[in-house]
Amino acid sequence: MRKMFYAKLAWTGIRKNRKFYAPYLLTCVGMVMMYYIIAFLSVSDLLKGMPGGETMQGLLVMGCGVIGVFALIFLFYTNSFLIRRRKKEFGLYNILGMGKINLARILIWESLIISGISLAAGLFAGIVLSKLAELGMVNILAGNATFTMSIAPKAILQTLALFAVIFVLILLNTLRQIHLTNPIELLRSESAGEKPPKANWVLALAGAIILGGAYYLAVSIEDPISAMVWFFVAVVMVIVATYLLFIAGSVAVCRILQRKKNYYYRTNHFVSISSMVYRMKRNGAGLASICILSTMVLVMLSSTVCLYIGTEDSLRTRYPRNINLDTAVSDVSLLSEGRTATVKELSSEIAGQNGQELENILDYRVAGWVGYIRDGRIETESEVMYSFGTESNIWQIYLVPLEDYNRLMGQNETLEPGEALLYTTKLGSYPDDTITLEGGKSLTIKKRVSDFADNGVDAMQITPSMYLFVPDFAETVTPLLDITDSNGRKMISLHWFYAFDLACDDDTQIRIQEQLQNALNEANLAGEDGEVVSILCEGVAKERSGFYGLYGGLFFLGILLGIVFVFAAVLIMYYKQISEGYEDQSRFEIMQKVGMTRKEIKKSIHSQILTVFFLPLVTAGVHLAFAFPLIYKLLALFSLTNFKLLVIVTICCYLVFALFYVLVYRITSGAYYSIVSGAREDG
C-alpha cells in the first residue's frame, strides 16, 4: 500500500512534467533503439556470412562503443536539466514533511518507471527496425537477404546491461544532488538572482586566436600526411575555441555593442542585446555543443557519403584494370620479350576460352622505391626516412621507360639521356629542375606531365608518388638495383605491370582470374639461379565486396551516428527553448506593462531566437568550410580525389541538415512562443 503511494507520486510527477519528461523519454528510447540496432548488426550472422561483412562488423563494434559513451554523457546532460526544473517540487515535498529518504524513494520509483519504459519501448523499436537496418546494410554490401525476422539475445543483453548501468549512475547523481541541498534552496533554486555576466576578454581573445590558428592549420596544410597528423589537433582546437567563443566571446561582443550608446539604445537593439548577454551566458555551452555536434554530423556525413559514392572510383584507382598482373623481377634482362610474351599469350588464351577479349590493356615497366627527397636528392637511408618530421618529404619514386609512357599515353615525347619527364600524384609537388638519384646520377626535368596510368601501389599509400620517365631505362636502373638497406634487403624493386579490362560480369571475371593464376603458376616463369620472377594477379571483382564492406560500413555508420547526433542536437535545442521560455515569461510581462507593444515583443523574441538558433548552424557551416581542405586531403588518402564530388556532397549535406534544423526550429520555437505568450494572456 505504502509502496504504491510512492510509485503513484512518481508517476504523477512524471505525468505533470511531461513537457520535460516526454522528450527525455524519447531520447532514452531512441538511444536504446540505436544501440540495440548497432549491436544487433555487429553480431548478425547474416552479415557475417556476406563478403565484406566482417569489415563492416568490425566498424560497427567501434560504433557501438561511440554510441555507448555518447549515450552516457548525453543522458546525464538532459537529466541534469530535468533535475533543475524539478528541484522546486522536491523542495515543496520536503517542506510538507517528506524526508530525504522519502524523496529518494520517489526518485527510485521514477527512474524505475523511466528506465522500464525506455528499455521496453527502445528494445521493441530496435527489434522492429533492426531488420530494416540489416536489409539496408545488405543492400550496401550489394548482396541478397531473406526476409526472416531475427532477434539477437546477445545484443539485447548487451543493451540491457549498458543502459541499466547508465540509469543507475544517473539515479545516483540525482540522489546526490537532492541530498546536498536543503529545502529552502530546493524551493528557490530556480529563481536565484543572477549577476550580469562579465565579459571575459582573455578567454574571448584566446578563443578567437585558437580558432584562427585552427583555421590557418586547416587551410595551410599541403600534404595529406601532415593533414592526418594535424587533423586531430585542429579538431581539438576548434572544439575548445568554439566553447570559448560561444561562452566568453559572445558576451564580449554584446558588451562592446552595449558600449556604443547610439547603437544600443534603439528599440530593436536594446532589449535584444541585453537579454542576449544572459542568454549566451546560460546557453553558451549548450549552443557550442549544438554547433560542434552539427559540425561533426556534417563532416562525418559528407566524407562517408563521398567515400561511398566514390567507391567505384576508388576501386578503379586501386585496381586500374579488371585483372591486374604485377610481375616482380630481380633484373632488367628478365623483362625481355620471352617472358612477357608468355604472360600475354596465357592471358588472351584464357580470356578467349571464356569468350572474352582483353580490352584497355595497360602494359609498362617500372622500377619503384621509397625515397626521401632532400635538397634535390633522392635518398634511401632508412634512419633519415623513418625519423619523425620527415614524413612530408617521403616519396614513392617510380622510374618508367619513356617508350612505355609514349605508348600508353599516345604521346611522342623525345628525351636525351639524362633528361626526364616528371609526374606527381596526390597533391605532391617537386619544384626543382633537376633531381639526383642515389649513386649520383642527375636527371634534368625537361617537362612536367599531368597524367599517367593509375597505380594500385600509389592508391594504397598515403605518400605521394613521383614518376620519372627516362629514355635510357636499363642504364638508369641497373646501378640502382644493388642498393640495399642495413639489413641487406634490396631497396628497389623492378616490375612489369600488365593489366586489362574484361567486358563480362563479376563471376566470369573471378573465374578468369583464378584460371589465369593457375596457368601462370604452372608455366613456371622463373629462370636460372638467383633470378626471381613472381607474379601477383589481382582482380577488381574479387576485391569489390571488401571495398564495399569498408566504405559501405563507414557510410552506414556515418548515417547512424549522424542520426544520433542530430537527435541530441534537437533535444538540446528543445530544452533550451523551453527553459528560456520560462525565464523570459516574467521579463516580457514587465516589458508589456512598461509600454512595449505585443508586436515589438514578438519582434524582439523573434530576433533573439533566430540569432541564438542559427548562430550554431552558421558557425558549423564556417567550420565545415575551413575543414574542407583537410577533408579533401584526408580523402585523398583513401584514393578519392574527386574534388567536384566532395564539394557537391558537402553542400548537399549542409543543405539537408539546414532544412532539418529549420524544421526543428519551427517546432521548438512554437513551444517557446506558447510559454511566453501564455504569461501575457494571464497578465
Place this chain on the structure above:
Amino acid sequence: MSILEVNGLKKVYTTRFGGNKVEALKKVTFSVEQGEYVAIMGESGSGKTTLLNILAALDKPTSGTVLLDGKDLSQIKDSHISAFRRDNLGFVFQDFNLLDTFSLEDNIYLPLVLAGKHFTEMHQRLTPIAARLGISEILKKYPYEVSGGQKQRAAVARALITNPRLLLADEPTGALDSKATDELLRLFREINQSGQTILMVTHSVKAASHAGRILFIKDGEVFHQIYRGNSTNEQLYQKVSDTLTMLATGGEKK
C-alpha cells in the same frame, strides 16, 4: 480641469467553469483634477486592482467609460494602446518590476528607448530626475545589487521620465520597510508639489495619509472620500483609520 474622468465603471468577470459571474466593480465614478494626489483605499477583493488595470488600459470595462484628458480609453485602437500607455501613463508597482537583465539606468531608459528617443535626449532627461530621486550614484548598478527602496526609486524614475499625464502607483510601499516607505512617500509629495498628478492604490493608512484626497472602495463602489483640507498628515492618518474601522465594522454609508 479634470485629467481623469471615470464614469459608471462596471466590470464583471466570468469564472472559467460553470459561468459564475463575479462583479468586481459595480459602479465606480470619480474624477481626478490636474495636479491632484489621490489615494484609493479598500480591502483585498474590493476591486482596487481591477480598477487600476482598467485605468492603465490593461483591461477593458464591461460598461462605463474612462476619459484621460478627454480621450476615451476604450476608443483607442489595440495597436496604439501600448504607445498610448507609454506616452501618457507612468507606472509604479508594488514589486518594482525592474528587469534584472538591465542596470538601473537602462531600466529607466526602457520606455524612452521603446518610444524611439535619441540617447542624448534620454540622458538629458535622466540627469535631473535621478538627482531629485537621489539615485544618481547607483545608476550603473543592477537591481539585485541595491535595496528595495532604491529599486522603487528607480522604478519611479522610469515612470517619470516620459513626463506622463498621470502617475499610477499600485501599492508602491507594499514591499518596503518603514524607512524606505517614509522616503518614498516624501518623494511622492515632492513630485506632486512640482505638478505631477498621482493616483495611488494602497491599503496602507500611512501611504494614504500623504495624499490630497482619499477614495474608499467597498464592494465595487466608491463608498466614501476624504479631502485633506488643511489637515496635517497625522490628522489625516487618524481620519483614514477611523473611516477604515467604520468600514470594517460595517458602518452605514454617509
